[in-house]
């Protein structure tokens with residue numbers, strides 16, 4: 001196997017990873033693979049009892065994840081990937097099923113069952129190759145395989161077990177350990193591919209790519225009718241490519257799911273991180289390369305489609321904003337079946353313009369789909385209407401100055417129309433509210449917060465996040481602290497049955513005394529502030545905290561190599577004073593104010609989160 005030629009075969013192809021696991025991302029990116037991340041919506045509910053061996057279960061889950069994305073993308077993303085990669089990691093021990101620990105005692109039960117014993121880690125991998133046919137049908141070919149690694153835990157003393165449990169690391173991980181972090185200290189030996197235990201068997205994957213692209217593409221299993229979700233039982237697994245996986249032993253032990261896919265733990269970052277960061281930030285070699293290294297070749301249809309999609313992206317955005325502003329989604333939802341002329345009459349627009357909008361706006365292709373119903377209607381529980389209006393009224397003019405902002409390095413915000421009016425404030429609040437409603441529950445439930453009794457959401461805006469925290473944590477009272485002009489408008493956003501554990505206090509978090517709390521929340525605040533204000537705010541929080549107090553940060557965490565996610569990178573273009581950071585950068589920043597990072601959670605729900613503890 002020669003690695004680079006295999007990876008380079010994928011250059012110019014739309015490769016998609018159907019997983020949000022940051023570790024898988026890291027492993028594949030380090031190998032030089034360029035890909036998009038589209039987390040699978042496949043619900044991992046396969047009946048484990050139906051599988052003869054644990055690896056079959058992992059492979060089937062990986063396959064369903066990859067197929068779900070391959071099936072969804074042409075419709076929801078309006079593009080057909082060339083390759084979709086799915087993966088699923090499971091652990092099998094002594095026929096026991098270990099789930100995610102529900103509390104410290106459960107973690108103790110699991111870890112003590114692993115103590116002094118060998119267990120197997122299996123990763124099932126599925127590679128779906130998609131070929132668009134002339135009649136626009138898609139032909140799918142599937143390759144799957146698995147890798148097994150044996151891991152032996154040392155005999156764990158009670159002290160060691162409890163110290164590890166008290167570090168908090170086991171709590172969000174099935175089986176209760178992460179080999180790439182503190183959990184590595186529990187491991188006596190690893191037989192096999194270490195990266196497989198981390199989450200992705202890179203070596204085996206490259207061998208399979210080599211097989212696919214250099215030897216036996218024609219012998220791949222091919223089907224233009226994708227298996228449906230109900231086809232996911234082992235009996236329906238299609239014949240696989242002859243692969244090296246067939247020589248691997250299978251075990252009849254029970255399985256447990258590795259549920260910590262989207263979480264990682266960073267413990268007490270050391271100066272090593274600081275050094276890495278300096279190198280990273282100043283070393284041009286780490287910047288993404290956009291220069292072609294090989295020979296110029298004919299562009300493929302896929303290449304041109306992707307470039308056109310980018311060129312036309314602004315038209316699609318504006319069409320979506322316009323449709324949203326004209327409340328088209330509300331109308332089409334409440335009165336389905338109207339023709340263009342009737343729609344035009346209802347929205348008081350020209351017939352020709354309405355017809356064009358209905359035909360052209362790619363988003364409108366979804367008018368009958370759940371997507372429009374769930375997110376685009378103005379009265380939907382998770383409506384993005386407020387955010388779309390903010391994009392239209394504020395972000396759109398702001399981005400029209402991008403060229404001069406890049407040339408001059410000046411703030412674009414100075415050039416946008418003022419949003420200091422009441423109307424502008426309400427619009428901004430609606431935008432914040434809509435995102436907070438969508439992401440709030442994920443953030444509120446990202447960590448075990450049962451030890452905290454009072455929280456203060458600094459810059460908590462409409463209180464949308466605070467209500468999610470109150471709902472998720474029955475013992476928690478939450479104070480929303482925001483500027484007076486914002487607090488006085490919060491009545492527009494009260495839920496139907498407001499929880500009286502949520503209260504609002506007006507003030508300036510850079511100047512005024514902060515409300516007392518044992519947990520402070522900073523959601524979407526730091527990225528927008530210049531460094532000096534970040535330090536003022538963090539110093540004030542640190543002063544208000546006693547040892548053990550928590551600081552929960554929620555932001556988009558950039559990938560450590562700053563190559564994604566694109567939402568974070570694009571948002572940075574509109575930020576005049578602040579900056580986007582990776583999880584490690586946030587962690588180091590908070591550490592400089594005495595906060596030790598206990599948990600980091602990368603979510604696939606718009607914002608990520610980090611829980612830090614005051615030392």
Ligand SMILES: C[S@@+](CC[C@H](N)C(=O)[O-])C[C@H]1O[C@@H](n2cnc3c(N)ncnc32)[C@H](O)[C@@H]1O
Pocket residue numbers: 432433435436458459460461462465481482483486507508509510522523524525528
């Ligand atoms: C980007 S919004 C984030 C809102 C909310 N945390 C969320 O994630 O939905 C920033 C919030 O910080 C508030 N804010 C900005 N500067 C502030 C200050 N000096 N004191 C208090 N709040 C402030 C703004 O009014 C706004 O509500």
